Amino acid sequence: MSLDRMAKVVLRRQGIGVKEKVVRFRGATLVFRFNQQGYDILINGKKVHEVKTTDINEAVRIYKTTLSSAC
Numbered sequence: 001m002s003l004d005r006m007a008k009v010v011l012r013r014q015g016i017g018v019k020e021k022v023v024r025f026r027g028a029t030l031v032f033r034f035n036q037q038g039y040d041i042l043i044n045g046k047k048v049h050e051v052k053t054t055d056i057n058e059a060v061r062i063y064k065t066t067l068s069s070a071c
Contacts, residue, residue, distance in 0.1 A: 021056050025064060032059050041067070 019034030
């Protein structure tokens with residue numbers, strides 16, 4: 001079950017963390033989804049990478065600086 005954008009904004013304002021982030025990068029839509037070990041990176045619903053961190057912004061930075069060149 002996916003939450004819509006407005007629901008995520010409301011949850012964040014109330015201090016409830018949303019463990020998913022959608023990022024547009026180089027024409028692709030990336031979804032960073034939290035799991036127990038870190039973040040899964042999905043492109044078009046298909047898991048392409050996994051990053052071992054608990055910080056969503058660090059996961060995005062790691063993907064943009066190192067993993068995106070591997071695709």
